[in-house]
Amino acid sequence: MVDDPLQSLSKELAVPQKPFLNTLGFLMQFAALTFLPLLILWQLNFGFQLIWMPALTTVGVVVFYIGHRLRENDE
Numbered sequence: 001m002v003d004d005p006l007q008s009l010s011k012e013l014a015v016p017q018k019p020f021l022n023t024l025g026f027l028m029q030f031a032a033l034t035f036l037p038l039l040i041l042w043q044l045n046f047g048f049q050l051i052w053m054p055a056l057t058t059v060g061v062v063v064f065y066i067g068h069r070l071r072e073n074d075e
Contacts, residue, residue: 021070028067032060 039056
């Protein structure tokens with residue numbers, strides 16, 4: 001049986017998953033928690049079309065949730 005070259009390459013280039021996923025999850029949560037208040041300030045100071053506020057808030061919530069799941073899987 002022939003080994004899959006991508007599998008052998010991924011074993012050689014393996015990144016320690018737990019610290020990487022924890023850091024990635026933290027950065028995603030930090031970005032979401034930084035972005036959402038800045039979004040509110042931007043809306044109050046400069047304004048933009050109303051549809052962008054709920055759409056970007058939903059994106060922020062999804063990014064935060066994905067970051068949470070990445071950190072939760074680390075445990």
